[in-house]
Amino acid sequence: MVMCAVRQHLLRGSCGAWARFLQRQSRGCVYSSVHGFQQEEIREKLQAFPGGSIELLTQESGLAVLTINYPSRMNAFSGSMMVDLEERVSQLEGWTDGKGLIVQGASGTFCSGSDLNAVRALSNLQDGMKMCMFMQNTLTRLLRLPMISVALVEGRALGGGAELTTACDFRLMAPGSVIQFVHKHMGLVPGWGGAARLVRIVGSQNALKLLGGAVKVDPELALQIGLAEEVLQGEGTGTPLQRAENWLSVYTKGPAPVIQAVKKVVLSGRELPLSEALRTEKDVFGTVWGGPANMQALASKSKHR
Numbered sequence: 001m002v003m004c005a006v007r008q009h010l011l012r013g014s015c016g017a018w019a020r021f022l023q024r025q026s027r028g029c030v031y032s033s034v035h036g037f038q039q040e041e042i043r044e045k046l047q048a049f050p051g052g053s054i055e056l057l058t059q060e061s062g063l064a065v066l067t068i069n070y071p072s073r074m075n076a077f078s079g080s081m082m083v084d085l086e087e088r089v090s091q092l093e094g095w096t097d098g099k100g101l102i103v104q105g106a107s108g109t110f111c112s113g114s115d116l117n118a119v120r121a122l123s124n125l126q127d128g129m130k131m132c133m134f135m136q137n138t139l140t141r142l143l144r145l146p147m148i149s150v151a152l153v154e155g156r157a158l159g160g161g162a163e164l165t166t167a168c169d170f171r172l173m174a175p176g177s178v179i180q181f182v183h184k185h186m187g188l189v190p191g192w193g194g195a196a197r198l199v200r201i202v203g204s205q206n207a208l209k210l211l212g213g214a215v216k217v218d219p220e221l222a223l224q225i226g227l228a229e230e231v232l233q234g235e236g237t238g239t240p241l242q243r244a245e246n247w248l249s250v251y252t253k254g255p256a257p258v259i260q261a262v263k264k265v266v267l268s269g270r271e272l273p274l275s276e277a278l279r280t281e282k283d284v285f286g287t288v289w290g291g292p293a294n295m296q297a298l299a300s301k302s303k304h305r
């Protein structure tokens with residue numbers, strides 16, 4: 001199986017455990033050339049549908065903000081934005097100081113899925129499958145980033161936009177926001193991996209209801225079924241992004257290698273069979289045991305003899 005070029009770079013740079021995890025998880029990608037997936041060919045095809053952008057801000061705090069930016073189209077994903085997203089995920093895969101990521105939409109709304117103009121142009125089966133594999137690869141890599149990720153949902157997250165929220169570890173919703181898997185109304189089912197991830201988040205029965213009913217999930221229902229962690233109330237406490245950063249900072253406080261190790265052991269526990277997960281946990285443990293943060297903590301407790 002041909003390993004994606006980025007993953008080759010990563011494996012060289014990653015600790016043995018993480019490299020082996022990525023290898024075990026099909027090289028970090030779901031699809032490669034053995035599945036008929038030719039990344040460069042698909043990128044060129046998607047680039048033919050321009051509009052909007054995916055912006056990435058990495059901060060010294062170790063928190064990055066990724067913004068879906070196509071306000072005139074309710075932040076719908078054009079083809080070039082799908083390519084942009086893959087490039088931003090590659091950047092984040094190489095960000096060694098990264099601890100957390102917030103994914104948001106521009107102008108107070110999240111994302112209304114694929115750009116319907118691109119969808120119409122890609123409506124033949126072959127192109128649809130290529131777009132599907134491209135986005136499944138990209139969103140799987142997004143979820144597997146060694147940092148804790150949050151989808152900040154304001155306004156609406158529809159179709160592929162709803163699927164994008166499931167490719168983050170957590171979802172925080174603003175009052176009045178909606179997550180809706182509208183695919184049934186399009187005569188479709190999720191194609192960006194949203195169904196597989198939704199089942200793992202809310203369970204198969206709730207997933208069946210959300211997909212079968214194209215249910216408009218408001219913050220109250222999202223909290224009830226475990227799709228969202230919190231509703232960002234309180235106008236007086238900063239912008240929704242500031243409140244999301246404050247929420248995330250509780251879980252990313254500490255040295256980047258330790259926070260990255262936390263995500264890695266949880267990820268392998270979630271994705272691997274128990275014995276493999278235990279072996280990966282051991283290996284990741286070995287990357288922090290006796291490390292700078294561990295030794296500093298021991299030194300600070302030296303009075304507790």
Ligand SMILES: CC[C@@H](C(=O)O)C(=O)SCCNC(=O)CCNC(=O)[C@H](O)C(C)(C)COP(=O)(O)OP(=O)(O)OC[C@H]1O[C@@H](n2cnc3c(N)ncnc32)[C@H](O)[C@@H]1OP(=O)(O)O
Nearest residue numbers: 072073074076112113114115116117158159160190191192
């Ligand atoms: C795998 C899933 C993936 C796929 O199958 O490829 C998909 O996601 S399919 C797309 C699923 N998404 C939708 O069906 C949502 C479509 N949009 C809407 O339902 C509405 O636009 C809205 C998001 C509910 C907002 O409604 P409203 O507030 O009334 O605003 P407008 O409808 O006037 O939208 C403003 C402006 O934005 C354009 N727009 C919105 N969504 C899309 C989109 N997905 N693709 C392209 N353009 C979109 C809309 O056309 C308006 O533009 P103008 O008409 O030029 O003003």
